[in-house]
Amino acid sequence: MIFRKRIVIADNERGLLFRDRQLTEILTAGVYQFWDFENRIKVRVFDVTATEITQKDIKALFRNKNSLAEEHYTVINTDENEVxxxxxxxxxVDLMKPQSEKWFWNTAAKVEVRRINVTEQIEVSNKDINVLAKAAKASVLSKGLVIKEVVNQQVGLLFIDGKLERVLKAGKYGFWNFNQTVTVEIVETRAQQLEVAGQEILTKDKVSLRVNLSATFKVEDAVKAVTELANYKEFLYNELQLSLRKAIGTKVLDVLLADKEAIDTFVKAIVAKKVAEFGLRLIEVGVKDIILPKYIKQPIISLAA
Structure with missing residues (x-):
């Protein structure tokens, strides 16, 4: 009949029935018929397969008509310290950050919530790390979760709001980064090389040399190296540079060229003692080459062999 309206709601749908633009009924799966002489009835149909309700106008409508709609949806909230x-x-399917809200249709799908207080339980379990690392919500995770892997012969330093909290051994770690600043600094404890290249240095007799230096070192106390120095590699570089200048600036050119290994010994003796105070061990120092000025008409003196 022309004035009779037939509405079909599928198993995976919900229908919101409006009469004179007012929500009067929520329709579940089934076939419905209504008399509608003046075209006063409208129905909005929603696919509830995805479960989550994302439409802002529907949320506002359900709040205003809660007595009518409350059996059809569930709201999940998190407090300021909770995910x-x-x-x-x-x-x-999702991670909710602190002070957020999500709405879900009440369907046959089972929605479960696991809450975590990120202030009391800052570390993420290995099981959750694996789940969260694969999550599609990368934008939330990148801001709210720090995942770091510490491999053999490395240590990790965990800082919370700038304060050192823990030293991390080899393993995979995750930490919540909501309402606090969490950083993990990875420190290499294997031997490392540092190059001090192209230093222009004057000898005692005012000959300008270019000297390339190589050093091998290890971090033996990561806590000292990181917390007591702004940048331990830069600190070591500067100390090598200064000591090299002293070693060359106190001798004339002929003496330097006659006993080049003395430079290595001098530099290492001074620098090793100083950097040891900050958890660094200087293993070896070697001048790679000395480049003489052009007017002396001598080739580069290589010390690499």
């Missing part, structure tokens, strides 16, 4: 992991039918 929530959302699972639908046992599968992780």
């Amino acid at each position: 929530a992991l959302i699972y639908v039918d046992g599968q992780f």
